[in-house]
């Protein structure tokens with residue numbers, strides 16, 4: 001990792017148009033800032049509806065029609081929001097790659113793996129078909145797939161889910177992008193296969209000095225494979241910092257609650273569910289977005305939105321972060 005930045009999301013705010021005429025626009029992302037350095041894997045973790053996918057969609061400029069975006073997204077020093085149509089097409093084809101959740105939903109069952117892998121880079125003019133297949137073979141070996149030549153002649157139904165997701169990793173790496181966006185890439189896989197596939201991806205990111213934005217609801221998995229974590233709730237990043245510290249010594253009550261609510265593989269303990277239901281950004285009141293579910297909320301928390309403050313090398317959006325440092329439970333590394 002270097003000091004140079006690959007991606008800087010600065011004070012991103014996204015509003016979607018009202019669902020009905022006369023309704024209010026709906027805020028889905030509020031004041032989100034995060035950055036990715038070359039070689040760095042960043043996990044964005046949160047419950048359903050917290051705005052994780054919207055954040056990556058904003059980076060690739062694939063937000064729903066009518067979305068209003070303010071703030072900045074700087075990629076290698078240039079504004080993504082300012083790209084022209086042609087520049088945007090280049091940016092999407094060459095600079096970023098996306099890995100989606102369910103490979104079988106994105107792959108044509110009637111075409112070979114080789115055809116599937118080569119298609120994008122050949123169509124964008126980046127490589128000839130022969131060069132693409134050679135590069136795909138080399139990448140398949142890098143991600144631990146033996147017998148690469150034979151795999152390229154096979155059809156999707158002949159591959160397991162884990163193997164197919166490695167193919168998606170190869171497809172993402174083939175155009176030599178700078179940044180990989182992975183949105184719940186392993187959710188469709190068995191738990192043991194999930195961590196293997198993510199470890200392979202994180203290793204490639206490190207070795208090639210790319211950046212990774214890994215979107216997931218699985219805090220343990222994200223903590224295991226990423227360098228930094230951003231914990232999102234209701235369109236806001238409530239805590240951000242080095243993965244190990246955030247996942248073992250949480251400084252925001254929401255991070256602590258997420259950690260307490262997940263099952264442990266090493267011990268049998270009673271799980272503590274987070275009371276209430278998760279909300280979207282547009283349902284939040286003027287105060288802290290987590291106040292209604294927070295065991296430590298005060299009147300100030302309900303009235304005034306906390307600005308992120310820097311505490312022990314991480315950013316925490318909580319009025320009480322300083323005093324709760326000794327109160328929130330620490331977690332042993334799995």
Ligand SMILES: Nc1ncnc2c1ncn2[C@@H]1O[C@H](COP(=O)(O)OP(=O)(O)OP(=O)(O)O)[C@@H](O)[C@H]1O
Nearest residue numbers: 016028046047048049050051052053054055064280
């Ligand atoms: N295409 C869309 N049109 C309108 N609203 C949307 C659309 N997609 C998502 N939303 C809303 O935007 C908010 C953030 O959604 P987002 O998909 O980013 O959440 P998420 O954290 O990725 O959740 P999940 O893990 O369920 O995908 C939610 O309130 C959601 O209902």
